[in-house]
Amino acid sequence: MTKYGKKILNIINASCEHMTAEQIFLALKKTEPKVVLATVYNNLKTLCDTQMIRKISIEGSVDRYDRMEKHDHLICRKCGRVTDIAFEDLTKKLEEQLGERILSYDLRISYLCPACKNQ
Ligand SMILES: [Zn+2]
Numbered sequence: 001m002t003k004y005g006k007k008i009l010n011i012i013n014a015s016c017e018h019m020t021a022e023q024i025f026l027a028l029k030k031t032e033p034k035v036v037l038a039t040v041y042n043n044l045k046t047l048c049d050t051q052m053i054r055k056i057s058i059e060g061s062v063d064r065y066d067r068m069e070k071h072d073h074l075i076c077r078k079c080g081r082v083t084d085i086a087f088e089d090l091t092k093k094l095e096e097q098l099g100e101r102i103l104s105y106d107l108r109i110s111y112l113c114p115a116c117k118n119q
């Protein structure tokens with residue numbers, strides 16, 4: 001892994017904010033002023049390809065990046081805010097219904113976040 005790759009991984013693992021490439025770039029720039037955005041994109045792609053991080057793609061919104069640690073997501077239909085939530089692990093139940101082993105699953109709950117609900 002490159003020097004930048006390691007730093008980008010640290011930034012993502014330390015954040016619960018589901019950062020965009022641009023936000024990661026700005027965070028990295030604080031310690032690596034010479035880094036360019038293209039380098040961040042290249043490293044993000046490599047980190048995704050090697051399953052060190054995961055990408056969250058939401059229709060109509062820019063891609064966000066997240067740590068691999070098992071958790072689920074609540075996504076506000078109105079403001080697009082992504083919130084972490086840990087539901088019980090459904091792997092066993094899903095495997096029973098499918099009759100096959102599954103490698104992973106991606107659970108996203110669409111809802112209205114408290115701020116949008118109170119508007
Ligand atoms: Zn909202």
Ligand SMILES: [Zn+2]
Nearest residue numbers: 066071073084
């Ligand atoms: Zn998350």
